[in-house]
Amino acid sequence: MESYAGAWAAGLLAFAFLLLRGAPAERFLLLLLLALSAALGGELGYLGVRQTLFAAAFIVMARYAPVSPSVALAIYACALLLFFGRTGEFSVLFTVGPSIILLLWAAFFAERQRRLARPVAGTGRRVAALALASLALPFVGAGSRTALLVWLVFALRRLSLPILAAGALVLAAALSFPRLEVWDRVANSYDELTNPFPEVGINLRAVELLIFLSWFQTATLSELLFGSRDLIYMPGDFLGFRGDPVYVPHNQVIGIFFQFGAVGSLAILAWFVGYARGMKGFPAGRFVMLAYLAVGFVAIHGLVNQDLAIAAAVLLWLARRLPAPAAAPPATAPVRRAPVPA
Numbered sequence: 001m002e003s004y005a006g007a008w009a010a011g012l013l014a015f016a017f018l019l020l021r022g023a024p025a026e027r028f029l030l031l032l033l034l035a036l037s038a039a040l041g042g043e044l045g046y047l048g049v050r051q052t053l054f055a056a057a058f059i060v061m062a063r064y065a066p067v068s069p070s071v072a073l074a075i076y077a078c079a080l081l082l083f084f085g086r087t088g089e090f091s092v093l094f095t096v097g098p099s100i101i102l103l104l105w106a107a108f109f110a111e112r113q114r115r116l117a118r119p120v121a122g123t124g125r126r127v128a129a130l131a132l133a134s135l136a137l138p139f140v141g142a143g144s145r146t147a148l149l150v151w152l153v154f155a156l157r158r159l160s161l162p163i164l165a166a167g168a169l170v171l172a173a174a175l176s177f178p179r180l181e182v183w184d185r186v187a188n189s190y191d192e193l194t195n196p197f198p199e200v201g202i203n204l205r206a207v208e209l210l211i212f213l214s215w216f217q218t219a220t221l222s223e224l225l226f227g228s229r230d231l232i233y234m235p236g237d238f239l240g241f242r243g244d245p246v247y248v249p250h251n252q253v254i255g256i257f258f259q260f261g262a263v264g265s266l267a268i269l270a271w272f273v274g275y276a277r278g279m280k281g282f283p284a285g286r287f288v289m290l291a292y293l294a295v296g297f298v299a300i301h302g303l304v305n306q307d308l309a310i311a312a313a314v315l316l317w318l319a320r321r322l323p324a325p326a327a328a329p330p331a332t333a334p335v336r337r338a339p340v341p342a
Contacts, residue, residue, distance in 0.1 A: 007050075007053070007054065007057075008050070008053060010053075010057050011050075011052075011053025011054055011056055011057050012053060014053070014056035014057040014059070014060040015030060015052075015053055015056040017056075017060055017064070018030060018056055018059060018060065021064075022059070025270075025271065025274065026059055026063075026271070028267075029055070029059075029267050029268065029271050030052060030055065030056055030059075032263070032264065032267055033048065033051070033052040033055065033260060033264055033267070033268075034048075034049065034052050036048060036226055036227055036259075036260050036261070036263070036264050037049045037051075037052055037259070037260075039226060039227075040227055040228075040229060040259065041229075044227070044228070044229065044259060047259060048227070048259045048260065051255070051256070051259065055268070057309065058308070058309045058312065059271075061309040061310065061312055061313040061316075062275060062309070062312035062313065062315075062316060063275075063316065065313050065316075066313055066314075066316040066317035066320060067310065067313040067314055067316075067317055068314070068317050069101050069102075069104070069105045069314050069317070069318070072097070072101050072310050072313070072314050073098055073101060075310070076094055076097055076098050079094065080094045095137045095138055095140055095144040095147055096144045096146050096147050096307050097306075097307035097310055097311060098137055099134045099135075099137040099138060099144065099147035099150075099151065100134075100147065100150060100288065100292055100307065100311045101310070101311060101314050102130045102131075102133050102134035102137070103130070103131065103134040103150065103151060103154055103288050104285050104288050104289075104311065104314055104315055104318060105130050105314075105318070106126070106127045106130035106131040106134065107154075107282075107284035107285050107287075107288055107318075108282075108284075108285065108318040108321075108322070109123050109126045109127050109130070110123070110127050110284060111282060111283075111284050111285070111322060112322060112323060115322060115323050115324070115325045116323060117325075128166065131151075131155070132166055134147070134151055135148075135151050135155075138151070138182050139182055144182065145182055145186045146292070146295055148182055148186070149186075149295045150288070150291045150292050150295050153291040153294075153295065154287065154288055154291055157287065208254055209254065212254045212257075212258065215228060215230070215258070223261065224261055224262055225261045225262050225263050226260070226261040226263055226264075227258065227259050227260050227261040227264065228258050228259070228261075253265075256268060272293075276289075276290065279315065279319060281319065281322065282315070282318065282319040282322060285315050285318060285319060286315075288311075288315075289311065289312065289315055292308065292311065293308075
């Protein structure tokens with residue numbers, strides 16, 4: 001618990017804030033998760049409380065604490081300098097968040113011009129520069145398969161043909177360097193999902209799925225509804241991963257369903273659906289976040305983290321600064337001319 005002191009403090013403050021100022025649905029979700037955690041008790045209850053507090057912190061960031069893209073990028077830059085100064089490595093942790101933020105920023109400028117219904121000087125260059133910078137980041141340092149895949153999903157759905165062509169050139173140049181670690185990460189995602197027992201060692205994330213399916217087939221109705229009470233099925237306890245008996249599964253779907261059952265999982269899903277609907281006024285930004293969620297669940301599993309929370313706060317800041325859509329010109333009734341007397 002000591003290693004999570006900062007996260008616990010932030011989560012407790014967020015929990016208290018939502019109890020006082022949050023919407024009824026938010027208070028209901030947190031109290032439900034807390035009750036399910038208390039019912040589990042022991043180490044599983046501890047994990048449930050920790051996830052509940054993180055959910056509180058995420059909700060506060062996503063709904064009440066907007067952060068500008070420039071401030072968020074400055075935070076990442078400071079964290080990177082501290083990390084690099086201690087380890088001398090450029091971590092993948094500092095390429096995912098900034099790449100998603102740049103993509104959200106590009107979506108904002110494109111949406112702003114669409115709403116104004118008139119050309120805005122420099123918008124095309126800004127969108128292109130931000131989008132291409134977002135594509136370049138996944139190839140820096142340790143690389144990021146998540147950021148790369150999110151960019152590809154967004155580009156094929158939202159970006160203009162010239163930016164797609166420029167992105168294709170960047171990808172072609174990157175493909176000429178097969179030693180880039182991002183390609184290994186993409187291959188590892190496929191391998192982890194299809195081959196749980198390679199020649200050397202095991203793929204922990206695929207084994208998580210096998211363990212979960214084993215538990216699912218033997219779980220009681222009460223466990224399926226409200227969460228498991230059998231710690232043996234937690235991958236950390238089952239595998240002795242790094243000696244941590246309460247290792248949290250990287251696959252968030254598995255971890256949430258295992259700890260909170262169908263009741264807690266459906267409550268969390270309902271909140272996310274409401275959150276996505278609340279961003280319908282910024283469809284391009286919402287698409288980035290939904291692509292991030294989808295790619296994260298499939299490709300890396302370990303998705304619900306500080307990068308997602310910061311990106312949600314940036315999305316909130318951008319959505320609040322979009323201009324109102326330009327009013328359509330009033331319809332004019334056709335002028336009827338009086339008949340000319342013969």
